[in-house]
Amino acid sequence: MTQALELKNVTVKYNRTCALSAVNLSAAENDFLAVIGPNGGGKSTLLKTILGIVTPVQGEIKIFGKNNSQYKEPIGYVPQFSSFRRAFPITVEDVVLSGRLKGGGRPFRRYEKNDYRISGDIMDKLQITQLRRKPVVRLSGGQLQKVLLARALAAEPRLLLLDEPTASLDSEAKNRIYEILKQINQHTTIILVTHDLAAISSYIKNIACLNKKLYYHGEPEISEDIIHKTFGCPVDLIAHGVPHRVLRSHGGDATC
Amino acid sequence: MLRAVLQYSFLQNALFCALLISACCGIVGTVIVLKKQVMLSGGIAHISFGGIGLGYLLGIEPLIGAFLFAVAAALGISILGERSQQESDVATGIFWAAGMALGVLFIALTPGYPPDMASYLFGDILTVTKTDLLLALIIDFIVLFLVTAYYNYLSVYLFDAEFAAVLKVNTKLLAGLLNVVAALTIVILVRAVGIILVMALLTAPAAVASLIGSSLKTVMLAAGVITLLSCLGGLWLSYSLQIPSGAAIALFAAAIYAGAHIIKRLRSQYG
Ligand SMILES: Nc1ncnc2c1ncn2[C@@H]1O[C@H](COP(=O)(O)OP(=O)(O)OP(=O)(O)O)[C@@H](O)[C@H]1O
Ligand SMILES: [Mg+2]
Numbered sequence: 001m002t003q004a005l006e007l008k009n010v011t012v013k014y015n016r017t018c019a020l021s022a023v024n025l026s027a028a029e030n031d032f033l034a035v036i037g038p039n040g041g042g043k044s045t046l047l048k049t050i051l052g053i054v055t056p057v058q059g060e061i062k063i064f065g066k067n068n069s070q071y072k073e074p075i076g077y078v079p080q081f082s083s084f085r086r087a088f089p090i091t092v093e094d095v096v097l098s099g100r101l102k103g104g105g106r107p108f109r110r111y112e113k114n115d116y117r118i119s120g121d122i123m124d125k126l127q128i129t130q131l132r133r134k135p136v137v138r139l140s141g142g143q144l145q146k147v148l149l150a151r152a153l154a155a156e157p158r159l160l161l162l163d164e165p166t167a168s169l170d171s172e173a174k175n176r177i178y179e180i181l182k183q184i185n186q187h188t189t190i191i192l193v194t195h196d197l198a199a200i201s202s203y204i205k206n207i208a209c210l211n212k213k214l215y216y217h218g219e220p221e222i223s224e225d226i227i228h229k230t231f232g233c234p235v236d237l238i239a240h241g242v243p244h245r246v247l248r249s250h251g252g253d254a255t256c
Numbered sequence: 257m258l259r260a261v262l263q264y265s266f267l268q269n270a271l272f273c274a275l276l277i278s279a280c281c282g283i284v285g286t287v288i289v290l291k292k293q294v295m296l297s298g299g300i301a302h303i304s305f306g307g308i309g310l311g312y313l314l315g316i317e318p319l320i321g322a323f324l325f326a327v328a329a330a331l332g333i334s335i336l337g338e339r340s341q342q343e344s345d346v347a348t349g350i351f352w353a354a355g356m357a358l359g360v361l362f363i364a365l366t367p368g369y370p371p372d373m374a375s376y377l378f379g380d381i382l383t384v385t386k387t388d389l390l391l392a393l394i395i396d397f398i399v400l401f402l403v404t405a406y407y408n409y410l411s412v413y414l415f416d417a418e419f420a421a422v423l424k425v426n427t428k429l430l431a432g433l434l435n436v437v438a439a440l441t442i443v444i445l446v447r448a449v450g451i452i453l454v455m456a457l458l459t460a461p462a463a464v465a466s467l468i469g470s471s472l473k474t475v476m477l478a479a480g481v482i483t484l485l486s487c488l489g490g491l492w493l494s495y496s497l498q499i500p501s502g503a504a505i506a507l508f509a510a511a512i513y514a515g516a517h518i519i520k521r522l523r524s525q526y527g
Contacts (some may be wrong), residue, residue, distance in 0.1 A: 051422055052421075053418065053421060053422070059291070072424060074423065074424075075422065077355070077419070077422050079419075083416055083417065083418035084415050084416035084418075084419070085290065085414070085415060085416070086408075088290060088414065088415045089466060089469050089470055089471055089472060089474070089475050090411065090415050090471060090472070091470065091471065094411070095415070096409070096472065098411070098412040098419070098423075099423075101408055101412060101423050101425070102423060102424065103423050103424025103425045103426065104424070107406060108403040108404070108405050109406075109408055109409070110408070111408070123442075135470055146349065151419070209389075241498065245281070
């Protein structure tokens, strides 16, 4: 069976900083993989490399058996720090609809009934339908986060990459989003970066510990030792449900 | 003034020109203001002066030289811009000065009596020719076609370039295309209001429009209408007060901008 995602020996550098060192990682179809690691551990870089926004100096990335530059289907993505212009004249509905666009640039591409239906359903699920006509400038941080998630889901991607998508949400909204993720996980492979492992541990199927190098990849039952190696300090992640929020950046032994 | 318009063909030409430049200026100005590329467009306007000088030196139509220089600069700057914002900012500044200097140099080298450069610096919408109008029409056609054909892609790219790249939209091509279209529009604007005053028409209407519009479409449309109002108002000022048309148009645009901001202030204070 082809894997949904396969990274072989991927190394990424920003000028001189080494962000990822020889990472091997794979995810089966409909996997739900949580990526954890300290600040600066390369989690966001990992997602950007999969998307092709960042190019690795070495290694290969396959998405459903295709090289990531060859893979032309939509990939859902919710960035950690959004890159959009806040003051841009666009409504919530139009942002969500834009998720329906595909590259290739078909001229005179207008949104069709189908596009409106799918975006409408997603806005309903995330309970942002009442914000439909609001310009994005006038949204709160949490509302914005939901809009970005809706935009990513609107593409109906087979692969969904989420970079701390619930960081600014209240606990009710968080739980609702996890339920939605669980539901779409039946036919979607999800890679989720999070510092909040406790809240999500019952939804995920696998876990990856990343700090430049991949320290662990497998079932979400990890030993103290692995956590210690990844974070450079002991973290009682699952037992007490208190995630270690302020994580000391740990240089590790990783070299490029 | 209405009688004069019916009587003189140069006034008719000026009005046609105002109408034509409003369309491309509204669209391109909106893109420039939203992308915060005001510096870049100023650079392109000034680089075109080098082309105008070269036109005189070689004895070809100066506007053709201006088009060549502006498009080349737009492409050059968008390639540099891929590397870093700061690099392209610096490059713009250097192109800006070098373009002007080349213009002065070429004109000094041109044999015979030096041509009058004032109309390129300050523009003269009252002397536009049929050829100028035709060029403006062609540029309008290109700009309107691109915007209507790729509206949704343009909107998502301008809103969030990274997400556009994730959707596999060819953002490099789009950025290059936008810069070239901006260059074409800027040269036509140079003809109407001059190099020094181009910035007024590119920025003021779009900035005011973005206070009003709730989508890219409506901002572009409003910017076009405000550009037209500035041109008509400026022409009327110029005609009745006997002042140069380029300056009158630029001042009218600036006045609309100031007025809009005063209204905005008052509304947020008392509204
Ligand atoms: N654009 C960039 N230019 C240069 N270095 C970068 C850039 N982005 C990230 N880095 C470096 O790469 C490393 C990994 O960064 P990354 O953003 O992937 O970490 P992260 O695991 O997502 O951290 P966080 O938990 O804080 O979000 C860091 O050392 C960072 O300094
Ligand atoms: Mg990150």
